[in-house]
Amino acid sequence: MSGVLIDACGWVALVDARLNLDSAMLEVAGSPNYILLNSVNKELHELSKTRGGLLLELLSSRCEMREDVVGMNHTDDMLVDISKTNGWPVLTVDRRLKERLVSVGASYIEVTSGPALRLVGSI
Numbered sequence: 001m002s003g004v005l006i007d008a009c010g011w012v013a014l015v016d017a018r019l020n021l022d023s024a025m026l027e028v029a030g031s032p033n034y035i036l037l038n039s040v041n042k043e044l045h046e047l048s049k050t051r052g053g054l055l056l057e058l059l060s061s062r063c064e065m066r067e068d069v070v071g072m073n074h075t076d077d078m079l080v081d082i083s084k085t086n087g088w089p090v091l092t093v094d095r096r097l098k099e100r101l102v103s104v105g106a107s108y109i110e111v112t113s114g115p116a117l118r119l120v121g122s123i
Contacts, residue, residue: 003088004032004109005079006063008043010091015055017115021062028109028119035088036063039075080104089119 004025014021025032036059048054069078076097079090089107092098098120101108107121 002033003035003064003086004029005035005037005083005088005090006040006059007075007079007090007092007094007097008040008047009094010109010111011040011044011059012047012054013093013111014091014117015053017111019111019115019117021058024117025109028117029089032088034059034063035066035082036060037066037068037075037078037082039068039078041065043075076100080106083107089121091117 014024022031041060044054044056044059048056069081072078072081076094079097080100082088083090083101083106084104089109090097090101091109093110098108098110102121105121107119109117109119112118
C-alpha cells in the first residue's frame with residue numbers, strides 16, 4: 001500500500017481517540033504516504049474555528065497535499081474516485097462514505113472503540 005487518504009471525520013476520530021498516527025497505522029497499513037485533499041484540509045480548518053486540538057499542523061506536516069479532482073464538487077465523490085483508482089484506503093468513520101467505498105470495491109480504515117484502527121475491504 002502506498003497511500004492512505006485522510007477524511008476530515010476520520011482525522012477527528014483519530015485525534016479524539018488519542019491514537020498515535022504512525023503506531024496505529026503501522027498495525028493496519030504499514031508506513032503509507034498520507035494524502036490530504038485540499039477540500040478536506042479546508043473542512044478541517046473550518047472545523048478548527050469552533051473546535052480546538054485538531055493537530056492540524058501535525059497533519060499538514062505529514063501529508064502530501066493533493067488538488068481536488070477537476071469536475072467534482074463533493075469531497076466524498078473525490079475520495080471514492082481516488083481510492084478506487086489508486087487502491088488507497090480512506091481513513092474515515094463516516095458511515096455513508098464507508099458504504100460507498102465498499103460498493104465500488106475500495107477499502108477504508110476506521111477508528112474502533114478499542115481504540116485502534118481497523119482496515120476494512122481489500123487492498
